[in-house]
Amino acid sequence: MINLESSLSYMKQHPYRYNKQKWKVLLFLFAALIAAASLLYSNYLVKNLSKSERSKAQVWAMSTQSIVSMPDVDDQFISFIYAVRDSLSLPAIITNEENQIIFWRDLDSTKTNIPLVAQDSSNLLDHDPGYFEKQLAKMKKSHPPIIINLDTGEKWHVYYHDSEALRQLRIFPYLQLSLIAIFLIIAYTVFNSIRDSEQNLVWVGMAKEAAHQLGTPISSLMGWVELARITYENNDQQLFDEMERDIKRLEIVADRFSKIGSTPSLSNLVVFDVVQEYVNYFKIRTSKRITFELIGDQHVEAMLNIQVFDWIIENLLKNAVNAIEGEGKIIINISENIAKEEIFIDISDTGKGIPRSNWEMIFQPGFTTRQRGWGLGLSLTQRMVYYHQGQIFVKESEIGKGTTFRIILKSNLRYEPTQI
The missing domain is CATH 1.10.287 (Helix Hairpins)
Structure with missing residues (x-):
């Protein structure tokens, strides 16, 4: 769980970062508002266009009914009806009450007049049954049918699905917002x-x-x-x-x-000797109420830059000393995981401990629980450990009992130089 008290303290100590986060949230909310408005307006357009296509389908159904029901009507009127029907471009199928396909329009023309036998054009089917069944199933899912009542008492059902333009309009806002989001992410990065x-x-x-x-x-x-x-x-x-x-x-x-x-150079050095030399220097300049103990493997070697690595140990030891109120102990344990070819450097103190919610935050630049701290020590330490192609993290910590930081280095590191 997030430690609310430490978060509020962090905001008070770093108002610039807090204001920056606030602006990010406001910009995100503004972007979300624009996205929501775009989607709502697109849905409004889609609904209107869908109503328009429904009207087209009804007009086509009525014109078809007129042609079927009034065969003896004046030819000029029939021509007008045909013109009206053919002007309405919409994929549609008409079935009878037995669900048999009677008419269709604006479907794949290659699926009509299919030869019963390959290369045989003498015996033709009106349509490809498999293709039309699939289209009919899609249309039934898209919209409820339009009923045509014939003079004979028979009922026909008109099924249709959305035009290509309407289908593209449905997905366009999502595509547009996705492209904008990708552009903003790239620009922000x-x-x-x-x-x-x-x-x-x-x-x-x-x-x-x-x-x-x-x-x-x-x-x-x-x-x-x-x-x-x-x-x-x-x-x-x-x-x-x-x-x-x-x-x-x-x-x-x-x-x-x-x-x-x-890009400083690295040398193959005995880790124990490098740490011991700095501990001997540091403990003389520290309170005598704090004792130091260096244990572990005294022969394991790693690629190190002494000046930079000393800086890492210095920052961790200073943090440990600051965490101890009164008497205490600091233990540095060096060990090797031969199977993984890793070297572990554990620095433990008997200080006040770190809340679990702060284990990741303590490595962020500017984060500190001290009144006069800059909050750069552990951030810089992490960067210097990365320079050695290693890792650093809080291995364990308990309030009132102490903390253990672990550094992991590669024992067989093939050094690839990078900048600090």
């Missing part, structure tokens, strides 16, 4: 793609500019640390070592931003 490309170019430009701007102060800091090390060489050197590690970390961060929009 193309415009969205163009807009996303433009936004990506902006973000890529900003990321590269940030990396460029970080370059100068990082170089200065390296010089100042070296100068301080020389000046205070008798003091605790561990402090300077940690400062250098932080500066190198800044270099890595700057390098990450410079790689956005480009």
Whole structure:
């Protein structure tokens, strides 16, 4: 079920996205209104045309009745009746009370005067029984018959079906709306793609500019640390070592931003070693009330880019730390599914947990439950995992007990380079 409280919170935090969704709904309702109006008007036209064809069928039936019932009428009048009847173009069949076909009009001319034997034109049938039976069955389903009462007391039944023009008019609005819908879907997809490309170019430009701007102060800091090390060489050197590690970390961060929009290379690395190196760096800079445990296969290898993959682990560990209130534990378990040639990296915490309704939403750009969060961390993490041709998802989570994220990588990956 959808968590209403989190949805309302998301709308308040991101009014632009909410307004965008509102406009989409309004446009959809407007399009549905146009479609409904088009269908109603088409149905109105179809009903009127159907009434007109019913009138034509009745006139044809009456003219046929006149010809049959008044054989001795003046030839000029009979000619007029024939002219009236023949001017009414409508597929129709007349049957007697025994359901035998007496007259027909505007049916397939190739189905009349059929030879009884192939290549024999000396003995002919008036019509093809199979074809006419099928046509009669269709006409009976289409409209109720028109009754002709003859002077002899006999009753004939006139059956007809819609003209080709009316049949096309019935399906035309659906065909028209389908084509319009296809066009709108294609146009929407193309415009969205163009807009996303433009936004990506902006973000890529900003990321590269940030990396460029970080370059100068990082170089200065390296010089100042070296100068301080020389000046205070008798003091605790561990402090300077940690400062250098932080500066190198800044270099890595700057390098990450410079790689956005480009195609970094992958190398075959031991997953456990890469994760362990970052965990050792990260846990020193985290509360001592939170413990870290790295377990699992220490030898499995995968194609990784260290700078990008560290970023993935960093984002997940930061989320885990933020989810833990007070004391807690973070467990990273690395395992391999040999049968499927997959590597599993499970990152579990003992934090507050994620509602089931948010398991998919947390990877959407802008979604966050924190007051000051931008909601880009997990979205960017997912993109970087995709860059490694892997998957990431919430494996399990329970409110008040914790969450486990799972990353799946291919152990036999043949790398096809893509952009981050």
